[in-house]
Amino acid sequence: MSSTFLGMPAVPPRSPYGTGNLRGEHTFPAAAHDELRNEQLRGNLRKATRTIRGKRLDVTGELPDWERLRDAGAAIKTDTMNRLPELLEQLERKVVEHGGTVHWARDGAEANEIVTRLVEETGSDEVIKVKSMATQEIGLNEHLAGRGVTAYETDLAELIVQLADDKPSHILVPAIHRNRHEVRDIFRAAIPGVDPGLDSVPAHLAAAARAYLREKFMTVPVAVSGANFGIAETGTLSVVESEGNGRMCLTMPDTLITVMGIEKVLPRYQDLEVFLQLLPRSSTGERMNPYTSLWTGVTPGDGPQTFHLVLLDNGRTAALADRIGREALNCIRCSACLNVCPVYERAGGHAYGSTYPGPIGAVLTPQLAGMHAAKNDPNSSLPFASSLCGACFDACPVKIDIPSLLVELRHQHTEQADTTVEKLAMKAAASVMKRPRLFTAAQRAAGPGGRLVAGRDRKISRLPAPFDGWTDSRDVPAPPRRTFRDWLASEEGEATLRAAAEEGARTADHPHQEENR
Amino acid sequence: MRIGLFATCLGDTLFPDAVKATAVLLTRLGHHVVFPPEQTCCGQMHVNTGYQREPVPLVRGFAEQFGDPSIEAVVMPSGSCAGSVRHQHRIVAERYGDAALADAVTAVEAKTYELSELLVDVLGVTDVGAWFPYRVTYHPTCHSLRMLRVGDKPLRLLHAVDGIDLVELPEADACCGFGGTFAVKNADTSTAMLQDKVRDVLSTGADVCTAGDSSCLMHIGGGLSRIKAGTRTLHLAQILASTRTSPCTLPETEAAAR
Numbered sequence: 049m050s051s052t053f054l055g056m057p058a059v060p061p062r063s064p065y066g067t068g069n070l071r072g073e074h075t076f077p078a079a080a081h082d083e084l085r086n087e088q089l090r091g092n093l094r095k096a097t098r099t100i101r102g103k104r105l106d107v108t109g110e111l112p113d114w115e116r117l118r119d120a121g122a123a124i125k126t127d128t129m130n131r132l133p134e135l136l137e138q139l140e141r142k143v144v145e146h147g148g149t150v151h152w153a154r155d156g157a158e159a160n161e162i163v164t165r166l167v168e169e170t171g172s173d174e175v176i177k178v179k180s181m182a183t184q185e186i187g188l189n190e191h192l193a194g195r196g197v198t199a200y201e202t203d204l205a206e207l208i209v210q211l212a213d214d215k216p217s218h219i220l221v222p223a224i225h226r227n228r229h230e231v232r233d234i235f236r237a238a239i240p241g242v243d244p245g246l247d248s249v250p251a252h253l254a255a256a257a258r259a260y261l262r263e264k265f266m267t268v269p270v271a272v273s274g275a276n277f278g279i280a281e282t283g284t285l286s287v288v289e290s291e292g293n294g295r296m297c298l299t300m301p302d303t304l305i306t307v308m309g310i311e312k313v314l315p316r317y318q319d320l321e322v323f324l325q326l327l328p329r330s331s332t333g334e335r336m337n338p339y340t341s342l343w344t345g346v347t348p349g350d351g352p353q354t355f356h357l358v359l360l361d362n363g364r365t366a367a368l369a370d371r372i373g374r375e376a377l378n379c380i381r382c383s384a385c386l387n388v389c390p391v392y393e394r395a396g397g398h399a400y401g402s403t404y405p406g407p408i409g410a411v412l413t414p415q416l417a418g419m420h421a422a423k424n425d426p427n428s429s430l431p432f433a434s435s436l437c438g439a440c441f442d443a444c445p446v447k448i449d450i451p452s453l454l455v456e457l458r459h460q461h462t463e464q465a466d467t468t469v470e471k472l473a474m475k476a477a478a479s480v481m482k483r484p485r486l487f488t489a490a491q492r493a494a495g496p497g498g499r500l501v502a503g504r505d506r507k508i509s510r511l512p513a514p515f516d517g518w519t520d521s522r523d524v525p526a527p528p529r530r531t532f533r534d535w536l537a538s539e540e541g542e543a544t545l546r547a548a549a550e551e552g553a554r555t556a557d558h559p560h561q562e563e564n565r
Numbered sequence: 566m567r568i569g570l571f572a573t574c575l576g577d578t579l580f581p582d583a584v585k586a587t588a589v590l591l592t593r594l595g596h597h598v599v600f601p602p603e604q605t606c607c608g609q610m611h612v613n614t615g616y617q618r619e620p621v622p623l624v625r626g627f628a629e630q631f632g633d634p635s636i637e638a639v640v641m642p643s644g645s646c647a648g649s650v651r652h653q654h655r656i657v658a659e660r661y662g663d664a665a666l667a668d669a670v671t672a673v674e675a676k677t678y679e680l681s682e683l684l685v686d687v688l689g690v691t692d693v694g695a696w697f698p699y700r701v702t703y704h705p706t707c708h709s710l711r712m713l714r715v716g717d718k719p720l721r722l723l724h725a726v727d728g729i730d731l732v733e734l735p736e737a738d739a740c741c742g743f744g745g746t747f748a749v750k751n752a753d754t755s756t757a758m759l760q761d762k763v764r765d766v767l768s769t770g771a772d773v774c775t776a777g778d779s780s781c782l783m784h785i786g787g788g789l790s791r792i793k794a795g796t797r798t799l800h801l802a803q804i805l806a807s808t809r810t811s812p813c814t815l816p817e818t819e820a821a822a823r
């Protein structure tokens with residue numbers, strides 16, 4: 049490669065088109081249209097998100113310094129992003145110092161290639177997996193399968209999803225869209241040797257999964273994990289989980305391969321004190337998660353004796369290059385924003401078409417994978433999949449201003465999109481509204497027409513496209529006889545305001561009379 | 566106090582009663598309401614739909630119309646428009662305007678209030694002397710609640726209204742599903758959100774659902790009207806402007822007429 053300086057650095061690459069799980073097949077409105085009909089999904093989501101919302105509010109409300117913890121989390125993450133390259137190199141040095149090997153993967157395809165090669169080198173054709181967003185994002189399991197390696201998901205919900213050949217719909221509760229009867233059917237069909245009389249009692253289902261997984265923990269020599277945090281100062285990696293399956297994967301096998309998005313690095317060991325409070329309280333509504341595993345390279349005679357860390361970019365540097373959008377990299381994947389999102393609650397996770405659903409997914413996915421990679425790229429619909437209600441911003445433990453990021457991405461989209469009917473309409477509307485005379489003329493012109501369409505009951509029940517979606521479920525009131533400004537300029541307006549002033553003066557003069565009214 | 570009234574394009578054109586009520590209320594409280602005649606629109610719809618170049622003249626127009634230092638405060642009967650002025654105008658001005666515009670925006674943003682903020686924080690009143698003898702439930706719109714952080718100010722104002730039967734709205738802080746062009750672009754999801762909101766409103770048995778934003782009320786009201794519910798929507802200003810001398814009359818609904 050030439051080392052000549054070529055001027056401006058190229059825009060860093062996004063996750064390559066057609067790889068991994070960062071783009072759905074349909075736009076959000078189209079996908080949501082189908083998902084909204086799924087009563088099971090809506091019921092489960094409603095119940096689950098509400099329960100977890102309440103729990104989260106209880107355990108965040110009880111901390112007197114919760115807001116300051118959020119500030120600290122945001123500050124540490126922002127500092128991290130500002131000096132990401134130096135921190136990553138420090139992390140690499142420390143991991144190597146402690147006997148690990150570090151690999152740099154530009155994108156998902158490279159990461160898949162690296163992990164598969166490492167597995168093949170061990171001679172095993174099986175791996176056990178800790179629930180991980182990063183490997184989900186790059187489609188590692190599918191890639192491994194293509195090379196004859198079977199990956200076993202060991203998180204209960206991930207296992208359900210995997211056995212059903214399904215996709216996760218929630219960051220934390222991947223099988224949130226399934227009920228226990230469905231889980232029973234999935235287990236009966238897919239777990240080898242399972243009791244054919246298995247019922248849908250949750251404890252029995254968990255026992256069936258446990259028996260199946262236990263055998264894998266004992267026999268499979270390679271594990272693949274993600275990481276919640278990677279500490280630059282010490283080279284320590286961390287996984288935070290609830291079921292203990294992670295602990296098994298991280299300690300039992302001979303070889304551990306961890307795939308970590310480069311934004312997961314933290315500068316200091318001490319920073320964990322902030323994040324180990326923020327994460328469990330925001331995600332599961334627990335004060336502390338049951339299992340927190342920390343490991344630093346290799347410890348002779350204890351745990352995996354071969355450790356590989358794969359640092360994954362896959363569009364993260366591209367996101368980092370965006371002055372505004374980079375804030376999304378601060379995300380610690382707690383899923384609080386999903387659980388409070390009214391759009392997610394109705395449409396469900398699959399409608400986003402990405403490993404990252406919900407509010408954060410709507411900003412992160414387009415940044416990692418782009419939103420103009422093809423004509424009518426489904427990702428370009430994601431920033432619009434929000435009513436901008438702001439509940440996500442309030443819930444986010446690292447204070448990511450998701451609504452502002454959505455607005456920014458919408459802007460980036462309209463800047464890149466070709467001239468559309470909408471763009472022309474927006475231009476036309478602005479040019480009318482910036483000329484007060486034209487604006488008032490337009491107001492007057494719209495009135496009679498609107499009233500005519502509305503008819504005697506003074507409401508409009510059917511509008512033409514693209515507004516027909518509105519009138520499918522809502523009426524529009526007929527325009528009033530007079531605009532406010534016309535009223536104000538009228539005799540009636542003047543008289544009304546005079547009367548109000550007089551009434552006010554009367555009450556001010558005789559306040560007691562008013563009190564006795 | 567000399568108060569500049571921004572009618573908002575939606576209020577001026579489609580919901581003048583809410584703007585009238587704002588003017589009447591402030592006048593009754595002894596303030597001088599001025600209406601800069603060249604005002605049009607804050608540009609919120611443009612920005613929220615992804616257009617930031619187009620609204621530059623709107624942002625400029627707003628700053629020019631209300632920049633006049635003799636206007637001590639600017640009020641608008643809309644939480645989302647106030648939110649746009651306070652949070653978005655600067656972004657637009659800094660990106661596509663010039664330094665002079667950014668300065669003008671900063672000056673006008675500092676004196677811009679949504680109605681309940683103006684009343685409680687600036688004018689220091691919660692009892693505005695209103696009378697409204699109906700059952701009312703209040704929907705705190707998202708932008709009032711989470712962008713402007715008006716908190717319980719609207720409720721304190723409503724509590725002080727004589728004769729009112731104020732009932733709590735279940736899941737009040739949930740979005741009604743409007744979201745500007747969201748309601749059109751994602752009509753199905755928006756409808757699902759609206760249905761839940763309408764169900765919660767109806768469960769209160771209220772005569773009136775009120776809020777501080779005509780756009781959300783248009784959405785909720787449109788849903789109520791479609792199912793011919795007996796509950797109507799009125800802007801908070803209309804309730805606060807209502808007195809024994811000049812009471813607000815409830816709009817007819819099809820259910821009530823039946």
Ligand code: SF4
Binds near residue numbers: 330380386440443444
């Ligand atoms: S954006 Fe914030 S709330 Fe959402 S998953 Fe990430 S850290 Fe959690």
